Amino acid sequence: MTQAELETRWHRREFLFGAGGTSLAALLTSSCSRPAAPQTTGSWAGPDPVLRFPGKVPMRVIDDRPPCLETPWRFYRQDLTPNEAFYVRWHLQTVPTTIDTRTYRLKMGGHVASPLELSLDDLRNMGGQSVVAVNQCSGNSRGLFAPRLSGAQWANGAMGNARWTGVPLRDLLRRAKIKAGAVQVVFDGLDEGPLPSVPDFQKALDADHALSTEPLVAYEMNGKPLPLLNGFPCRLVVPGWYATYWVKALAEITVLAQPFKGYWMTSAYKIPTTLNAVESPDRLGSETVPIHRMNVRSFFTTPDAEASLPVDRPVALDGIAFDGGDGIRSVEISADGGATWELAHLGDDLGKFSFRRWRLTWTPKAKGEVRLKVKATSNSGQTQPAEAGWNRGGFMRNVIEELPLTVA
């Protein structure tokens, strides 16, 4: 089932209990009433409500506590995903809901000669560097895996592309006088578990990666302060890497002279070392590593799935493609099930970590059902598989996507 087909299904549900939601009566009662869950269809369990969170457009709720919200598909028609539609994924309660910028400090310590405590103004005064980069949840599209997996049941909307502005991480590490022998750098946000036994959400990068030109401590997203739900006052930006490393509401950076052993690095977010992290339920990969760089993906954004198109009339197709930082070399479209492929035109290059817009004018020549396919290839030659891979965590899905249409 494609993203668009899933969305169509949700929108129908939204309509069932969402119509008239703007009346005052609805405002007062909608949070406490909910229709009984309809019977499940087998492939997708239960309805997911669509709610408006602070600073956000109405979004599909995967979980409301902690907030996990999916971006509505139509927003990918824009190259930069608007802040108010950017997906949200937190792991732990309690998420920070109030930040006093007068007392907020980003602490830097550990294996450094000069520990720091920086205010948001200190960070801003260090100057800014910008990068347009895709932030994609490791488990984006988990809800489409077969066999199904437990966890956040994302369709394809756990991703977004933004212009991130902030201080290069390495400038901060140098200012704190990172010492020789640093092995990893650990990042901790303000979110906290509800019980002391819940492992704090901390992620680590190797020291050489942390000291490379790429990671930023970003205090702006698309030219504005980050929404609280996306990590205000600042978050780590790790271009090309899955969003699990992009720690939100960043509070502490600790340099270690030995590898980090925290739960969220050693147990969670692990992938098999097999090609494209593919394994099968009865033959799990024997070795696993922390998830890291994104694989190449592409999607249709126009027209809508299940649109009806007139035969022999040209139609504008467009969509997005991205990868883990090599940049997109080509995007191809097939209207015959993958037998032949036509090159799409690539849009503006916003940088190798960004969504790359693609466009193609296509003229349907025969009436009936058709499923278009889209396939991207990166500058390193990586491309997308025809069959969806599977792994135990529901990570890194990048199958060739399809767009079902009717030609009439």
Next chain:
Amino acid sequence: MAEVKPAAHGRPSAVMLIAIGALAALAAAIAYYGTRGGALVSTGESDEAAPAEPQGPVVSMSLPHYEADLPAGPHRPLVQSACNLCHSAQLILNQPHFPMKKWEETIHKMVANYGAPLSESEQKEILEYLAVIRGMP
């Protein structure tokens, strides 16, 4: 041309003041209920701008309260109280159907990895509930 009369001696009339006050209060109430919490079930079709992040030294938000309604089943109150410690019922409701073994593993993960404070018998009771609402042969 209609003549615009300044209020007598520069003093707005009391009726006018009351009217303005009432309108302002109404507008404030609409703005308040329209944005606060944001727990507005929507058609999802509106692109209208969401309220901007507040500016100033203190940035805060109030999260909407949304309590998904768990279907009836055995030991439902235990599931509500125990599982809701870390995540809302919504996360349970959007899980697919799984065989017992998979649910057993999931409950074990909650206890072993996250320290869910559940006795052996409570774990069995939660398993019973999940098998009813999200089970699979």
